[in-house]
Amino acid sequence: MPAKSKAQQKAAGMALAAKRGEMKVSDLQGAAKDMYDSMSEEELRDFAETKHDNKPEHVDN
Template structure:
C-alpha cells in the first residue's frame, strides 16, 4: 500500500521508528502514533519507502 502524499509517507516513517523502538511514543505526533498502533511493520515499511517524486504534499480529501 504506497503512500498517497508526502505527508503520509513521512508519518509512516515516523510510525515505523516508533514500532521499532527507535523513537519514544511520547515524542511522536498523533497520526504517527495511530499508524504505529493500527498497522504492521511490513505495511509501514511499504508506505514509508514510497518514492516522493510526483506526490502532492497533502492528499486531497474525498
C-alpha cells in the same frame, strides 16, 4: 500499498521508527500515532519506502 502524499510517507516513517525502537512512542502525534497503533511494521515499511517523486505534500481524504 504506497503512500499517497509526502505527509503520509513521513508519518509512516516516524511510526516505523517508533515500532523499531529508534524513537519514543510518546513523541508521536496525529497520523503517526494512529499509524503506529493500527499498522504492522511491514505495512508501515511499505508506506515509508514509497518513492516521493511527484507526490503532493497532502491529500484530502
